[in-house]
Amino acid sequence: MNDTIDFKEKLTNFYRYPSICLFQDGIKKDTQAEYMSFLDKPRIKTDRQQMVYIHIPFCSYLCNYCPFYKVPERSHTAMIEPFVKALVKEIEMYAERGFFKGVKITNINWGGGTPMLLGTEHIITILDALYKNLDCSEVGVVSIEGDAFSLQDKDKLKALKAHGVTRTSMGIQTFNERLRKKLGVLPDVTDVYKSVKAIERADFGEWGCDILYNCPDQNVTEIRYNVDRIAELSPWVIDAYDLNISPNTKLQKMVDAGKFNTIPNNISEINMFQALMEGFEGHGYPQTRSVNWNNPEHMPHENGILNVFNSDLISFGPSGRTFLYSTGKNYRNHTNLEKYIEDINNGLFPLEAGNDVTQTQLEERDIMLVPYFLERKKTDINYSRFKEKIDIMAHNDYMYTTDDSVGITEKGKMWAGNIQYFFHSDDEMGRMAKSMFKSIQEKKNLFNQDLMNV
Amino acid sequence: MKNEIIAAVKSFVSAKVVYNETVKIEDNTELWKTGLIDSMGVIRLISHMQEVFEIEEFDYNDITLDNFNTPNSIADLVLKYKTQIKQ
Numbered sequence: 001m002n003d004t005i006d007f008k009e010k011l012t013n014f015y016r017y018p019s020i021c022l023f024q025d026g027i028k029k030d031t032q033a034e035y036m037s038f039l040d041k042p043r044i045k046t047d048r049q050q051m052v053y054i055h056i057p058f059c060s061y062l063c064n065y066c067p068f069y070k071v072p073e074r075s076h077t078a079m080i081e082p083f084v085k086a087l088v089k090e091i092e093m094y095a096e097r098g099f100f101k102g103v104k105i106t107n108i109n110w111g112g113g114t115p116m117l118l119g120t121e122h123i124i125t126i127l128d129a130l131y132k133n134l135d136c137s138e139v140g141v142v143s144i145e146g147d148a149f150s151l152q153d154k155d156k157l158k159a160l161k162a163h164g165v166t167r168t169s170m171g172i173q174t175f176n177e178r179l180r181k182k183l184g185v186l187p188d189v190t191d192v193y194k195s196v197k198a199i200e201r202a203d204f205g206e207w208g209c210d211i212l213y214n215c216p217d218q219n220v221t222e223i224r225y226n227v228d229r230i231a232e233l234s235p236w237v238i239d240a241y242d243l244n245i246s247p248n249t250k251l252q253k254m255v256d257a258g259k260f261n262t263i264p265n266n267i268s269e270i271n272m273f274q275a276l277m278e279g280f281e282g283h284g285y286p287q288t289r290s291v292n293w294n295n296p297e298h299m300p301h302e303n304g305i306l307n308v309f310n311s312d313l314i315s316f317g318p319s320g321r322t323f324l325y326s327t328g329k330n331y332r333n334h335t336n337l338e339k340y341i342e343d344i345n346n347g348l349f350p351l352e353a354g355n356d357v358t359q360t361q362l363e364e365r366d367i368m369l370v371p372y373f374l375e376r377k378k379t380d381i382n383y384s385r386f387k388e389k390i391d392i393m394a395h396n397d398y399m400y401t402t403d404d405s406v407g408i409t410e411k412g413k414m415w416a417g418n419i420q421y422f423f424h425s426d427d428e429m430g431r432m433a434k435s436m437f438k439s440i441q442e443k444k445n446l447f448n449q450d451l452m453n454v
Numbered sequence: 455m456k457n458e459i460i461a462a463v464k465s466f467v468s469a470k471v472v473y474n475e476t477v478k479i480e481d482n483t484e485l486w487k488t489g490l491i492d493s494m495g496v497i498r499l500i501s502h503m504q505e506v507f508e509i510e511e512f513d514y515n516d517i518t519l520d521n522f523n524t525p526n527s528i529a530d531l532v533l534k535y536k537t538q539i540k541q
Contacts, residue, residue: 430519432493437517
């Protein structure tokens with residue numbers, strides 16, 4: 001075999017496949033009824049779990065690297081009440097249809113934005129709407145994200161725990177105070193420790209944290225320092241995300257204006273990720289997903305959120321992304337709070353863009369999950385279809401096969417995103433390039449084709 | 455002219471996308487399908503081609519895998535724009 005492949009530039013992992021692009025997949029109001037008609041039929045019997053995601057778009061400050069949809073809480077206080085009402089109505093609109101009848105929800109995950117910023121009564125109102133309208137009798141995990149300000153309220157955490165919330169996660173990002181300020185992360189490191197203490201005092205048990213690597217002004221020494229500090233805190237799971245400086249964004253403008261001393265490159269990114277892998281392994285945290293390390297006493301469980309990409313996922317709230325293996329539906333809600341509320345108040349699903357996923361694309365999505373999960377059974381993928389490409393990856397020591405499994409090697413763990421990209425179809429590669437090109441042309445954020453941090 | 459464009463593509467991809475100037479790129483090497491270049495790399499390449507060959511902006515509909523798959527196909531596309539400008 002002569003197919004020598006030597007990855008040089010580390011790609012971000014892919015968590016969504018196929019992509020959704022506003023320019024290519026826009027859903028108009030007059031076609032949405034037909035698109036959503038799948039809701040009239042019961043969900044087909046499937047082994048896939050049914051998870052729920054709730055997107056809360058409010059933040060008390062806006063980090064300048066974050067591409068996700070959010071609005072400043074201070075200037076949108078008056079919209080919180082109408083938003084909560086709209087979100088409850090959205091849940092009811094889904095529950096009224098046949099699709100979810102008898103479907104057991106396995107996991108509820110709150111993201112944003114900063115969900116913990118919502119008042120306790122609002123969070124409980126939304127939880128009650130879920131509990132009342134969907135079958136949550138077998139929910140294993142209810143997870144809510146917060147930042148180092150919003151997680152300091154022990155009484156709030158206790159109240160949420162009493163109402164079924166089982167897990168929380170905190171965006172720690174970095175322990176470098178100067179970098180935190182440059183990235184717009186307002187809480188300082190002391191606040192991180194205060195939050196961890198509150199989580200412990202509330203006897204919350206399961207908690208995770210996010211950290212960043214590949215930031216400007218970041219180096220391997222800082223990564224090692226961050227890993228050591230996090231290991232001291234003993235979270236159950238750690239997510240490590242690479243920061244990307246996208247065209248048009250505020251961060252790109254800061255870089256262009258010389259606000260940072262060092263800019264990451266392909267070599268420094270590789271070195272930082274290597275330091276993460278070695279650091280967490282050194283602290284006894286095995287790598288459990290392409291970007292996750294688990295406390296050995298708390299390995300990923302069956303309906304934990306680390307299985308979300310392998311499950312049916314229905315999302316509520318602005319920018320929420322739904323992916324349903326069972327019907328091949330792949331869509332997202334408006335990345336605009338006003339439009340989101342308006343559509344729901346008019347009895348419409350607040351859809352912005354979406355597509356129908358073919359069986360062929362579902363198989364491609366499943367092969368994307370091999371690098372993410374590190375290993376999958378051959379029976380979880382269409383092995384014969386992808387054998388040729390798997391063999392090329394194996395020939396280059398990025399993947400391996402056994403009698404019944406396919407996985408990525410130690411070398412492959414560095415290149416999980418590249419391996420995923422290698423399995424993208426020609427059509428998807430073209431769609432992604434078109435989406436990026438148009439986003440840059442229209443001065444939009446690449447992620448949701450909106451104005452986040454642009 | 456075409457050879458000049460092909461050389462520019464090869465040079466940019468090896469130096470600025472795969473960071474390895476010894477990597478062997480032929481005129482018909484499939485840049486995407488072999489994993490040499492990803493969507494963001496294509497965008498960087500497009501931007502570079504626009505600048506070097508003074509193309510105001512590629513048309514959105516021309517951003518396809520077929521047009522950007524090999525140095526040869528990219529050169530054909532650039533030439534199409536150069537010809538349009540002359541006309």
